[in-house]
Amino acid sequence: xxxxxxxxxxxxxxxxxxxxxxxxxxxxxxxxxxxxxxxxxxxxxxxxxxxxxxxxxxxxxxxxxxxxxxxxxxxxxxxxxxxxxxxxxxxxxxxxxxxxxxxxxxxxxxxxxxxxxxxxxxxxxxxxxxxxxxxxxxxxxxxxxxxxxxxxxxxxxxxxxxxxxxxxxxxxxxxxxxxxxxxxxxxxxxxxxxxxxxxxxxxxxxxxxxxxxxxxxxxxxxxxxxxxxxxxxxxxxxxxxxxxxxxxxxxxxxxxxxxxxxxxxxxxxxxxxxxxxxxxxxxxxxxxxxxxxxxxxxxxx
Ligand SMILES: [Zn+2]
Ligand SMILES: [Zn+2]
Numbered sequence: 001x002x003x004x005x006x007x008x009x010x011x012x013x014x015x016x017x018x019x020x021x022x023x024x025x026x027x028x029x030x031x032x033x034x035x036x037x038x039x040x041x042x043x044x045x046x047x048x049x050x051x052x053x054x055x056x057x058x059x060x061x062x063x064x065x066x067x068x069x070x071x072x073x074x075x076x077x078x079x080x081x082x083x084x085x086x087x088x089x090x091x092x093x094x095x096x097x098x099x100x101x102x103x104x105x106x107x108x109x110x111x112x113x114x115x116x117x118x119x120x121x122x123x124x125x126x127x128x129x130x131x132x133x134x135x136x137x138x139x140x141x142x143x144x145x146x147x148x149x150x151x152x153x154x155x156x157x158x159x160x161x162x163x164x165x166x167x168x169x170x171x172x173x174x175x176x177x178x179x180x181x182x183x184x185x186x187x188x189x190x191x192x193x194x195x196x197x198x199x200x201x202x203x204x205x206x207x208x209x210x211x212x213x214x215x216x217x218x219x220x221x222x223x224x225x226x227x228x229x230x231x232x233x234x235x236x237x238x239x240x241x242x243x244x245x246x247x248x249x250x251x252x253x254x255x256x257x258x259x260x261x262x263x264x265x266x267x268x269x270x271x272x273x274x275x276x277x278x279x280x281x282x283x284x285x286x287x288x289x290x291x292x293x294x295x296x297x298x299x300x301x
Contacts, residue, residue: 001048002107003082003299004029004273005285006115007140007200013286015225025081026282027299028053031101031110035086041094050110050262051089051098052117052255054078058096068251069121083279085301097255102263108298109262109269112145116258116269119145121250122221123153124257126194133157133187135211136176138198138222139167141272141296144174146196146221148267151175157187164292170271184211191216198222205230209242217243272296 006029012020020026031050037043056063056071063071081087089098101110119142128134132155136146139162150158151174160171161181168178179185186192191213197204200222208218209232224230236242250258261267274294277285285297 001032001300002030002111003027003301004108004111004115005289005297005299007142007289010286010289014290018226019075019078020080025084027083028078028080029111029114030082030087031107031113032087038091038094043094043098043100048101048103048107048110049098050101050105050113050259051093052114052250053080053082053093054249055090055093055096056251057092058252066251069247069249069254071251074249083282083299083301096252099259104265105263108273111298112269112272112296113255113258113262115141116145116149116262117250117255118142118247119149120254120257120261122146122196122219122245122247123149124254125245125247126196126217126219128153128155128194130154131156132193133159134194134196135159135161135184135187135192136171136196136198137161137181137184137204137208137211139164139171139178140198142221143167143196143198144170144272144295145269146198147171147174147176148269149261152261152264152267159184159187159192167295170295173271186211187213190214193217194219196221200224202228202230206232209233209236209244212240212242214240215242217245220244220246223248273298276300 011017034043034047054074056068060072136143158176160176160178161184195208195212196219197208198221202224272295277297
């Protein structure tokens with residue numbers, strides 16, 4: 001019923017992606033209606049569902065150590081192709097990471113379960129409190145979802161930094177204070193308790209640390225291109241005790257957290273959706289996304 005475009009799809013389209021071989025079937029964010037269900041499935045034809053495109057094996061070295069996101073076979077068994085009319089969801093995913101969609105949630109917002117699960121995995125690494133200060137750098141879909149998630153968790157001081165006016169305005173509508181990226185000031189002169197990098201640019205990975213207070217954690221969320229390296233001030237990291245974190249993907253708990261956020265009426269992610277497009281317009285959609293026009297587009301296969 002709905003399949004949203006994603007920064008990962010754009011990366012795959014523009015520069016290739018190790019997990020999304022091109023040419024190949026496209027799309028990994030989705031919601032829809034069950035056409036047929038396998039034997040023993042808890043779903044039946046006609047059920048409205050939302051899901052993610054992967055599920056861990058829950059038996060390998062990583063899975064049994066609480067790191068399902070790093071599961072040996074999580075990527076080998078993922079499903080792509082949500083831009084098509086039909087998607088065959090493998091048993092492992094249907095059992096663990098597919099959920100019924102409540103009526104009050106639109107199909108297009110339900111399609112955001114996967115990126116929101118990535119965000120939930122990241123947020124789970126930040127022990128935020130009500131009075132925490134968090135700087136989110138990069139007002140793309142992921143940065144905006146961080147703002148929404150932190151607000152749902154009751155964090156008062158969320159500052160979103162970026163360049164794109166439209167995207168910053170979307171962040172403001174989600175409850176963030178916004179600032180131009182070259183005008184970021186240290187929170188209360190001390191720096192932020194948490195800094196969340198959502199651009200995937202090496203230079204921003206490096207500068208993120210500048211805004212962190214002593215004892216802060218910096219979440220390096222955006223994945224830069226392969227082969228790149230970042231450098232950090234060792235004195236800053238050691239004597240100011242800065243923790244660098246860089247989460248990848250998500251485990252089953254993060255998917256459940258994301259599902260709870262999505263069905264919470266307080267979270268309205270409609271500001272992230274830049275309109276419906278036809279699949280035939282795919283080329284133009286990715287050209288627009290590359291040019292920073294729009295945030296996420298919705299294909300309705
Ligand atoms: Zn995605
Ligand atoms: Zn595993």
